[in-house]
Amino acid sequence: MKESPGVVDLLGVLAYAELSAYARMTEDAAVLAPSLGDRVALSELAVTEYAHFRLLRERLAELGADPAEAMSPFVKALDAWHAQTRPGDWLQALVKTYVGDGIAADFYREAARHLDPSIAKLVDDVLVDEGRSQFAVERVRAGIETEPAAGGRLALWARRLVGEALSQAQQVASARPELALLLVKSVGEGQADISRLFARLTEHHNKRMAAMGL
Amino acid sequence: MKESPGVVDLLGVLAYAELSAYARMTEDAAVLAPSLGDRVALSELAVTEYAHFRLLRERLAELGADPAEAMSPFVKALDAWHAQTRPGDWLQALVKTYVGDGIAADFYREAARHLDPSIAKLVDDVLVDEGRSQFAVERVRAGIETEPAAGGRLALWARRLVGEALSQAQQVASARPELALLLVKSVGEGQADISRLFARLTEHHNKRMAAMGL
Numbered sequence A, B: 001m002k003e004s005p006g007v008v009d010l011l012g013v014l015a016y017a018e019l020s021a022y023a024r025m026t027e028d029a030a031v032l033a034p035s036l037g038d039r040v041a042l043s044e045l046a047v048t049e050y051a052h053f054r055l056l057r058e059r060l061a062e063l064g065a066d067p068a069e070a071m072s073p074f075v076k077a078l079d080a081w082h083a084q085t086r087p088g089d090w091l092q093a094l095v096k097t098y099v100g101d102g103i104a105a106d107f108y109r110e111a112a113r114h115l116d117p118s119i120a121k122l123v124d125d126v127l128v129d130e131g132r133s134q135f136a137v138e139r140v141r142a143g144i145e146t147e148p149a150a151g152g153r154l155a156l157w158a159r160r161l162v163g164e165a166l167s168q169a170q171q172v173a174s175a176r177p178e179l180a181l182l183l184v185k186s187v188g189e190g191q192a193d194i195s196r197l198f199a200r201l202t203e204h205h206n207k208r209m210a211a212m213g214l
Helices: A006-032 A036-062 A067-084 A090-112 A117-126 A132-146 A150-175 A177-187 A191-212 B006-032 B036-062 B067-084 B090-112 B117-126 B132-146 B150-175 B177-187 B191-212
Strands: none
Touching: A006 A036, A006 A067, A006 A090, A006 A117, A006 A177, A006 B006, A006 B036, A036 A067, A036 A090, A036 A117, A036 A132, A036 B006, A036 B036, A036 B067, A067 A150, A067 B036, A090 A117, A090 A132, A090 A150, A090 A177, A090 A191, A132 A150, A132 A191, A150 A177, A150 A191, B006 B036, B006 B067, B006 B090, B006 B117, B006 B177, B036 B067, B036 B090, B036 B117, B036 B132, B067 B150, B090 B117, B090 B132, B090 B150, B090 B177, B090 B191, B132 B150, B132 B191, B150 B177, B150 B191
């Protein structure tokens, strides 16, 4: 394989992220949606995540990697993230979908930036938003309008989502140095560049929070 | 609408059956699959059920029906069926997928038999097997080979699945007489015809049990 050594790791973690997001969103839709229409709307997004998983699995196979093997180093961390951020209600589920997937997508895109263009494009394609934001943003804004006290509660929830995500990401980075290296390479070696990366991620996160009215 | 009055009911119950099967199979795959490969294999089947749900939803909309309204009379019975037949392990999940979906499909096909051919074809299309049987049959047979005692336990499980399905079907039939009427029409009015229908359903069920080695 002529690919950078971190590529299989990147596609592996992303594949498992899509596979587990699909399962969790499906469950949240079935258990938490306040109506059949909402249930179907979130299920549509879940099934789209699965379609993205399929693309990643195919590319892993093309690279000569076993998809299950490529995913397995990341199962524990992603499962732990989901277990620690199980939504308690419908609005929490929507915020999780939007904020959680958003910050994860920012990380994956940064890691893919200096890779082979076909890999960077694949990563970009599977992270495409496809109306997920609009759906979550509209419902969450409407929810806060109906019940203004929900705003503060959801802002705290979003902070917890990010905290848990960073804590799991740190563990993955120390266990998979080649994957971590992709991120460092993408920003250059200097401390200033890493600070800029975090500033960029924070800015994107704050934009998402503002969009939801949080 | 020139359609028979039971058509929206039939497409509605089938749509919710596909939507709930998708959610349950997704959860069983995530929770019970013994490997990532098995998890993906069952998830593929779950996502196929969702694709079938989409076809039914489109047709309901074309008939001028609201899909959520068409599904809602059947939510309680199908949810009760799933709640009472929650698989305890991977082999139970596979038997449920094969036996439960199989007997339900037999009923839906009987009900659609004398409807407008485009409806009958749609029902047939969304009930197409697409390798589900092969997957479940192979894994269950292999499971029994590894652990012969599992056979008796799974045969009892299958009997319970059918018993619960018949009990829920009876409640649906008494609550939705137009849907029940489709089934009666398909076999003619006589008691002998209904006996033949049940003989046919039993025969199909026994074939599925034999295929799994139960």
